[in-house]
Amino acid sequence: MEIIKKTVLFIVLLFCTAKGFSQNNDTVPKIKKDSTGTPRRAVAYAADKFAIVRPLNMEYSSVSPYSFSSKTPNNSFPQGRTNSFNQFKISANYNFIKRKTWLLGATAGYRYTQADAGMTNPFSGSPAALNENFHHLFSSVNFTYFSTLFNKRAIYGSSLIVDGSDQHLERIKGLLTGVILLKANQKTKMAVGxxxxxxxxxxxxxxPVFTYEHKFNNGLIADVTLPKSVYLRKYVFNTARLSLGSELDMSSMYLYNLDGTRQRYEYRQVDINSGLVYEHAIGNFVITGKTGMKFTPQGRLFKKEDSFNDPVFETKPDPAFYFNLGISFNPFTFLKNNNK
Structure with a gap:
């Protein structure tokens, strides 16, 4: 999921070059700078679009009980049941070097997961009860460069990402990203990357990534960032925003001592959260509430040195109801007077 999150960051930084701009043609105006030369609208718009790039973001989520099927490459098991699945996430972001054409910053975060489930042990084939707490930590150093390509605004990015658990450092990963703004006028913005x-x-x-934003005359906004999210948004009460749509999320955790050896495993599932999102600005803080249905096409357990495509155990959860409550510090608060 880091690859999608970082790509979205670069795309929304790119979109800001056309944000708040009263032009009706498809040219991209120059980026306004602050006293340090920072592309200020870039950072502001990114902070509005993506919670992890805000200076501080915290959220709690919970899922209603649900059943799931499971199997290994050679066996299928009786249906299991997740009785509770709760998560708490916190992330912080800071750009510590700011120049006219580039930014250097860092992101750090922590995710706590509590899971209680009845299932079949994939190694012994016997019934098992899972009641565990998992801790996932991550950090990254991010470099962003603003440029042009084919006379279009472009942004290039690279990230060095480190993650692990409360027991071990697990992975060092890299990410390279390039996005280009194809269209930018007062109503429509489009980018590919x-x-x-x-x-x-x-x-x-x-x-591949495609982003499209269009403002309709009735105040509705189509906000599409593939493969991350598809939303229809509406600003309400002057300092709030209501959205209907779907977005990708991921649950990931490292597991130890599963098979009586020192082998380390990772369990990873990609979720599609569909429903309503309400955001409300209070000063420099944004309160966010989300609710709807969570759809999980598949979850996989695999050896840490292998890939998600080589699982030793697979699960297929049933759809479940979810809710999420978050608060973030956003000094830009684009929710305020957005339509003025």
Whole structure:
């Protein structure tokens, strides 16, 4: 999921070159700078679009009980049941070097997962009860470069990402990203890009990305960032925004001592969260509430040195109801007076 998150960061930085701009043609105006030469609208728009690039973001999520099927490459098991699945996430972001054409910053985060489930042990084939707490930590150093390509605004990015658990440092990964703004006027913005993940565990090392935003005359906004999210948004109450749509999320955790050896495993599942999102600005803080249905096409357990495409155990959870409550510090607060 890091590859999608970082790619979205670079795309929304790119989009800001056309944000708030009263032009009706498809040219891209110059980026406004602050006293240090930082592309200020870039950082502001990115902070509005993507929670992880805000200086501080915290959120709690919970999923209703659900059943799931499971199997190994050679066996299928009786249906299991997840009784509770709760997560707490916190992330921080800071750009510590700012120049006219580039930024250098860092991101750090922590995710706590509590899971209680009845299932079949994939190694012994016997019934087992899972009641565990998992800790996942990550950090990255990010370099972003603003340029032009074919007379269009472009942004190139690279990230060095480190993650692990409370027990071990697990992976060092890299990410290279390039995005270009194809269209930018007062109502419509469109960009395309590619992201290359330097990570042996990645199921998709190269991801094409397409982003489209369009403002309708009735105040609705179509906000599409593939493969991350598809939303229809509406600003309400002057300092709030209501959205309907879907977005990708991921749950990942490292597991130890599963088979009586020192082998390390990772369990990873990609979720599609569909429903409503409400955001409300209070000063420099944004309160966010999300609710709807969580769809998980597949979850996989694989050896740490292998990839997501080589699982030793697979699960297929049923759809479940979810809710998420978050708060973030956003000094830019684009939710305020957005339409003025």
């Amino acid at each position: 590619l992201a290359l993940s330097i990570d042996p565990s990645s199921g998709l090392p190269i991801i």
